[in-house]
Amino acid sequence: MTDLHHVRALITGGTSGLGRAMAEGLVEAGARVAVTGRSADRVAEAASAIGDDTVGIVMDSRDEASVDAGTAAAWDALGGVDLLVNNAGIGMRTVNPDFMTTPQGFWDVTPEGFRAVVDTNLTGYFLVARAVVPRMLAVGSGRVVTVSMNHGTMNRRGFVPYGPSRAGAEALARIMAADLADTPVRANILLPGGATATGMLDGAAQPAGLTVLSPDVMRDPIRWLASGEAADVHDERIVASEFADWLAARRE
Numbered sequence: 001m002t003d004l005h006h007v008r009a010l011i012t013g014g015t016s017g018l019g020r021a022m023a024e025g026l027v028e029a030g031a032r033v034a035v036t037g038r039s040a041d042r043v044a045e046a047a048s049a050i051g052d053d054t055v056g057i058v059m060d061s062r063d064e065a066s067v068d069a070g071t072a073a074a075w076d077a078l079g080g081v082d083l084l085v086n087n088a089g090i091g092m093r094t095v096n097p098d099f100m101t102t103p104q105g106f107w108d109v110t111p112e113g114f115r116a117v118v119d120t121n122l123t124g125y126f127l128v129a130r131a132v133v134p135r136m137l138a139v140g141s142g143r144v145v146t147v148s149m150n151h152g153t154m155n156r157r158g159f160v161p162y163g164p165s166r167a168g169a170e171a172l173a174r175i176m177a178a179d180l181a182d183t184p185v186r187a188n189i190l191l192p193g194g195a196t197a198t199g200m201l202d203g204a205a206q207p208a209g210l211t212v213l214s215p216d217v218m219r220d221p222i223r224w225l226a227s228g229e230a231a232d233v234h235d236e237r238i239v240a241s242e243f244a245d246w247l248a249a250r251r252e
Helices: 017-028 040-050 064-078 111-139 162-179 215-225 240-251
Strands: 008-011 032-037 054-058 083-086 142-147 185-191 237-239
Touching: 008 017, 008 064, 017 032, 017 040, 017 083, 017 215, 032 040, 032 064, 040 054, 054 064, 064 111, 083 111, 111 142, 111 162, 111 185, 142 162, 142 215, 162 185, 185 215, 215 240, 237 240
Parallel strands: 008 032, 008 083, 032 054, 083 142, 142 185, 185 237
Antiparallel strands: none
């Protein structure tokens, strides 16, 4: 396993699902990690369970003041942040519990439900990156990983507001990479490659034959993106379920 003892990572939404799997994967490789979440109890539980080198920080990525305070706390606790993983998100279940089997027309989504998903999945990514990246630029290094989803999810029937929020986040990630192209900060996109067994599916009826990935699919690619081998990797869109083949082809 890659030695990541030199890496300090901040993972938003790291108390469960994809974020927790990535945090566990990084800590297993020796990294020091800060995980954020809105619930103090969940943050404390996750930090304790993930490992001794894990810091838990209560932060609401939708709120600018909370983001400023939370990212500053993470930077101070870790002595800097080498890797930001923008991951915090909420899914379709918040506006339609039966979204997997009974699509809901966009006209039936409440404005409050729409704003809640977009504020978390898109605005939150912007606020956190906006708070962390200037610090990375000031010290002359850093990496940003934006967690995204399949393009099919972004355009799927009945997936307002989740689809637009993820499409916007991916566009944001590509523009951030363009803005950072001539700087020492690298930016990339990572997505699982399919539906994953996270809280976004909890309690939702699922269509027959649906293949659900384990959140652990994210462990190897996030460790690699934190490693020395990925030091010059920039503006890549990496699908975790295809990572082994992608990396083999890259090494050839």
